[in-house]
Amino acid sequence: MSKTSRPVPPRAPTLEDVARAAGLSSMTVSRALNTPQLVRPKTVEKVLAAVKATGYIPNALAGGLASRRSKLIAVVVPQINNSMFVDTIQSISDELAVRGYHMLLCVAGYAQQTEAELVATLLSRRPDGIVLTGIHHSTELKRVILNASVPVVEIWDLTPTPLDMLVGFSHEKVGEATADYLLRKGYKRPGLLWTVDNRAALRKSGLCEALARNDIREPAFVDVSLPARFASGRQGLRDLLKKGSFDVIVCSSDTLAQGAIVEAQASGLRVPQDLAVIGFGDLDFAADTHPSITTVSVDRQVIGQRAATLLADRIEGLPQQETIVDIGFHFVERDSA
Amino acid sequence: MSKTSRPVPPRAPTLEDVARAAGLSSMTVSRALNTPQLVRPKTVEKVLAAVKATGYIPNALAGGLASRRSKLIAVVVPQINNSMFVDTIQSISDELAVRGYHMLLCVAGYAQQTEAELVATLLSRRPDGIVLTGIHHSTELKRVILNASVPVVEIWDLTPTPLDMLVGFSHEKVGEATADYLLRKGYKRPGLLWTVDNRAALRKSGLCEALARNDIREPAFVDVSLPARFASGRQGLRDLLKKGSFDVIVCSSDTLAQGAIVEAQASGLRVPQDLAVIGFGDLDFAADTHPSITTVSVDRQVIGQRAATLLADRIEGLPQQETIVDIGFHFVERDSA
């Protein structure tokens, strides 16, 4: 009165179970699933039927262990809830999905120590590739990652000496382009509303040095904590206006610019006549605010798409052209400055 | 003249390598790393030294295969670049990190078919738990997921019959609360600016039915595609104003509300005197726009935090209280309505 029929297997069906059901060897089933072109069509059919019958779901842990390819890409970003990065993350995810990879997403915060530790634990998943945000990493992280000899793409920055591959643009040049615009438009008294992160700092120094070369000395600025928010833009402008008088406010992101514009208007200043405002990023609202925001456009989706493509190509041994990609940027003149 | 010294092992060091370096068995090394309290302190020291010396990084694929616990949580969301979800994702990620799990993030789009397929491939990673957005899933998805008998948390919605666990709130009630507010404030001619997703639809029907019970018939509305954007708010209001005249515009998100407010102001309407606007979500800018946005506040971070906690507790066999969590919401009266 005990084990009469099936003892109800509590464990998930394996390749072996499918093979048994199909009257084949497990190896043939594996081939039918992964490289069907190497298997007789009729056999493939049998296998697929058996898969459906058994409810088989492959075990990628076992597969990855055996094949040494996990089909996993680890992505490390400082923050998710940051308008700058979400679009990039989404496009990485989309492109990876097309290529058959899954995305392991890790939020590192802006502390280097944390990033090094995170990457170490991520490597235990044996990802086929890693995406890192930025190019400033602790030596510990570099050591670990180079030692693992896993393909890496750094994004959102530019350097002639990346760890491996890179997709980004020059933040210094963004700063310079902004300075050029200010000079061309005849602005003389700029004020800065600036978030405190590495990339923003580069844009700031590019801007300030270009201004200095034209005899405009270090502008007054207000630091803003991350992520950039509308409210910080409003508050930041209030703080800035206490420090002096300005004809233009340059913001390290459109979100701050949007806040600054509203704050200016709320305090009776006309934008751009009384106070001009410049943003960065060309976020989706920038063209539609009132006035629309003069800003620097960066294709955040392309960054993700190219990064994912670089990794997948490298992993799959496909020929690669450039592995250092400057996606550039362009200045967008609108109504706010 | 060949293999004199180390033949440079191209493969990553394994437990075996560490064991050799420490003069122990691999099993002891494994214990020292995972359950140090079961190993003599001095032995643990030796192991840690050997780990550092060899540069050992555990292989979670092998570990997961052997232990049947992957320490991986799969998270499925419709979109990342959607202000509503990012905060939840970030808090899931944060909480999971604390608990020692990694997050596999998948973007499903809003098509059910896609979600079912995605989850099937996700299950091949043998995640210890899954987070699904919403409660509307294809029967295929339900079958697959129940069959896998993996802990599941559905988020951002409420139902007495979840697949497993659930953290959310009632969208119908949000709609009703909004209707109550409209009635209390004496608004008679509402117009709707509404995104086309399941949850928004629930809020809409909750709103419309409550209005109907008070003899206000189905309001005019304009559909907006996802993700909700500032520009859609502006354009949407233009479209809506062609359909009739209104004393209040109810938006399915604060982002739309922000756009609608700017559009109203740009066309000479005072908010709220000429036209009131109500949003949803209490996004970070809602309190600081001009006028500030009357909206419904939802703690998006708590959703993520609770979801992660529920999963981790369940996985680790910890006692659980409620597995259906209504985090509620509250109406926030500000200046726009």
Next chain:
DNA sequence: TTGTAGGCGTTATCAA
């Protein structure tokens, strides 16, 4: 085109 043998790196289990 299909099958066999062996190993991927870890942990569960039992023994010492």
Next chain:
DNA sequence: TTGATAACGCCTACAA
């Protein structure tokens, strides 16, 4: 407290 052995489920390599 430590070690030996046998899975875990799949894929590489080779053989038929």
